[in-house]
Amino acid sequence: MYQRILIANRGEIALRIMRACRELGIETVAIYSEADRGANYLDLADEAYCVGPAKPADSYLKIANVISAAEVGNVQALHPGYGFLAENAHFNEICRSCNIDFIGPSPEAMAQLGDKNAARSLARKAKVPVVPGSEGLIENEEEALKFAHDVGFPVIIKAVAGGGGRGMRVAANDLSLKSALQQAKAEAEAAFGNGAVYLEKYIEQPRHVEVQVLADTHGNAVHLWERDCSVQRRHQKLIEESPSLNVTPKSRKAMCEAARRLIIEAKYTNAATVEFIVDKDGNYYFIEVNARIQVEHPVTELISGVDLIKQQILIASGEKLSLSQSDIKCTGAAIECRINAEDPKKNFQPCPGKIERLIAPGGFGVRWESHAHSGYIVPPYYDSMIGKLLVHQPTREEAIATMLRALAELKVDGIKTTASLHQEILSHSAFAEGRIDTTFVERTFGG
Incomplete structure (x- = not known):
C-alpha cells in the first residue's frame, strides 16, 4: 500500500480523495494555485504546495509543476481526480516514467478510449451496439x-x-x-x-445512461450498475440518479454487461464510466468512455455501498478486487444535484464571489460533498460547481421528497446558485413520472 499520494486537483474532489486516503492510513500531498491559497480543505492534507498562478494553464494543467510537487512531496502515487489532467495520456505516461503510479488506467488504454473514433471501433469489436x-x-x-x-x-x-x-x-x-x-x-x-x-x-430526445465499471490488474472486472444523467443543459449534467427509470431489467442487465465487456476488451484497469444513449424504444448505443472517476460517482456509492475512491487506490497499488459481480447489489434510489455558482435566471451566468453564509443540509439519507463554507470566495477561474447534494432512500418517490427538503434547507448567501432550478425540476410532474430526456430542461425551462 502507498504511504503518500499527491492529489493533482482542487476543491470538492481533492477533499473527497483526502478523506479516503485518511481512512486507508495514507498521507496526502495537495497542490493549489494562488487563487486557492488558504482554502480550508488544504489544512486536511499532510503537505500542500503551490503550483502556479490562478489560471489553470499556469497551475493545475502545468505538468512540470505538478510533477515537481510530487517529487518534492516524495509520493509513490498520484490521483488526478476529474477534469484538468485526469484524462491526459501524456501526463499519465510522464508520471509513470518518473516512478509515480498514476491512479487510473494505463496510458495506452486511456489514449485508445480517449479517441472517440477508436473507442467506437473497439466497441464494435466487443459486440457493443454503437450509434x-x-x-x-x-x-x-x-x-x-x-x-x-x-x-x-x-x-x-x-x-x-x-x-x-x-x-x-x-x-x-x-x-x-x-x-x-x-x-x-x-x-x-x-x-x-x-x-x-x-x-x-442524431438520436432525438434520448436518455443518457452510464455504467460504472471497476477493473483490476489481475483480469477481474465488475460493473456497479447504472446512473441516469438525462437531466442536463447543453450537454452539461445537472441531476444524476440511480437506478435509471424506464430501462427494463433485461435491457439494464445487457447494457451493464456490455460495458463490462468493453472494458475487458480494452485491457482497461481502474475506474471507468461507459456512457450510452437510450432511444424511445429502449435500444441502447455506446457513445464514449470516461477514463477517470466522475463527478457523480457518489450516486453509485450510495446504491452499491462501495467506496469508489478507495477501490481506485487499492487497484492501482496492485490489489485484486475484493468484490465479485454477485456481491454488488443495487439498493434503494439515489439522486445527486450539482450546486453551481450560476444564475439560472440570467442564462446560467457564472457567479463567483464571497459566500457570506452557507448552511448545509443534513438528516437521514442526505450527503453533502463540498469544499465551500461560509466566507469562502468562489474564484472565477474554474468550474462553477461548489457542491454536490445527494440523497439515498428506499424508493425514488422518497428520494425526491428528501431532496426537495434538503434543497430547501440549503442556504448559500452572497452568490447565486442553481439550487432553485433543481427545486423546479424535482417538483415537475414530468420528472416525477420519469418523462425526461436530454432535452427536457431546455424544452421545459428554457436556456
Missing part, C-alpha cells in the same frame, strides 16, 4: 454531406477529443451541417488542441 456513425474522421463538407444523406438528418458532429459538450453540434439540413462542421472543428481545436471530428446519426 450509426462515420467509419472514420470527417475531413471535409463533401464527406459530411454524403454521410448525412446516407443515414438521414438530423446528424450530430462530435470532436474526437471532446468532452463537456464542446466540439459538438447538431445539424438538421445541408446548410446547417456546413456551418456546424466549421464551428465544431474550431471549437474542438481551441478546447483540446485537436480539431478532428466524426459524425453520428
Whole structure:
C-alpha cells in the first residue's frame, strides 16, 4: 500500500480523495494555485504546495509543476481526480516514467478510449451496439454531406477529443451541417488542441445512461450498475440518479454487461464510466468512455455501498478486487444535484464571489460533498460547481421528497446558485413520472 499520494486537483474532489486516503492510513500531498491559497480543505492534507498562478494553464494543467510537487512531496502515487489532467495520456505516461503510479488506467488504454473514433471501433469489436456513425474522421463538407444523406438528418458532429459538450453540434439540413462542421472543428481545436471530428446519426430526445465499471490488474472486472444523467443543459449534467427509470431489467442487465465487456476488451484497469444513449424504444448505443472517476460517482456509492475512491487506490497499488459481480447489489434510489455558482435566471451566468453564509443540509439519507463554507470566495477561474447534494432512500418517490427538503434547507448567501432550478425540476410532474430526456430542461425551462 502507498504511504503518500499527491492529489493533482482542487476543491470538492481533492477533499473527497483526502478523506479516503485518511481512512486507508495514507498521507496526502495537495497542490493549489494562488487563487486557492488558504482554502480550508488544504489544512486536511499532510503537505500542500503551490503550483502556479490562478489560471489553470499556469497551475493545475502545468505538468512540470505538478510533477515537481510530487517529487518534492516524495509520493509513490498520484490521483488526478476529474477534469484538468485526469484524462491526459501524456501526463499519465510522464508520471509513470518518473516512478509515480498514476491512479487510473494505463496510458495506452486511456489514449485508445480517449479517441472517440477508436473507442467506437473497439466497441464494435466487443459486440457493443454503437450509434450509426462515420467509419472514420470527417475531413471535409463533401464527406459530411454524403454521410448525412446516407443515414438521414438530423446528424450530430462530435470532436474526437471532446468532452463537456464542446466540439459538438447538431445539424438538421445541408446548410446547417456546413456551418456546424466549421464551428465544431474550431471549437474542438481551441478546447483540446485537436480539431478532428466524426459524425453520428442524431438520436432525438434520448436518455443518457452510464455504467460504472471497476477493473483490476489481475483480469477481474465488475460493473456497479447504472446512473441516469438525462437531466442536463447543453450537454452539461445537472441531476444524476440511480437506478435509471424506464430501462427494463433485461435491457439494464445487457447494457451493464456490455460495458463490462468493453472494458475487458480494452485491457482497461481502474475506474471507468461507459456512457450510452437510450432511444424511445429502449435500444441502447455506446457513445464514449470516461477514463477517470466522475463527478457523480457518489450516486453509485450510495446504491452499491462501495467506496469508489478507495477501490481506485487499492487497484492501482496492485490489489485484486475484493468484490465479485454477485456481491454488488443495487439498493434503494439515489439522486445527486450539482450546486453551481450560476444564475439560472440570467442564462446560467457564472457567479463567483464571497459566500457570506452557507448552511448545509443534513438528516437521514442526505450527503453533502463540498469544499465551500461560509466566507469562502468562489474564484472565477474554474468550474462553477461548489457542491454536490445527494440523497439515498428506499424508493425514488422518497428520494425526491428528501431532496426537495434538503434543497430547501440549503442556504448559500452572497452568490447565486442553481439550487432553485433543481427545486423546479424535482417538483415537475414530468420528472416525477420519469418523462425526461436530454432535452427536457431546455424544452421545459428554457436556456
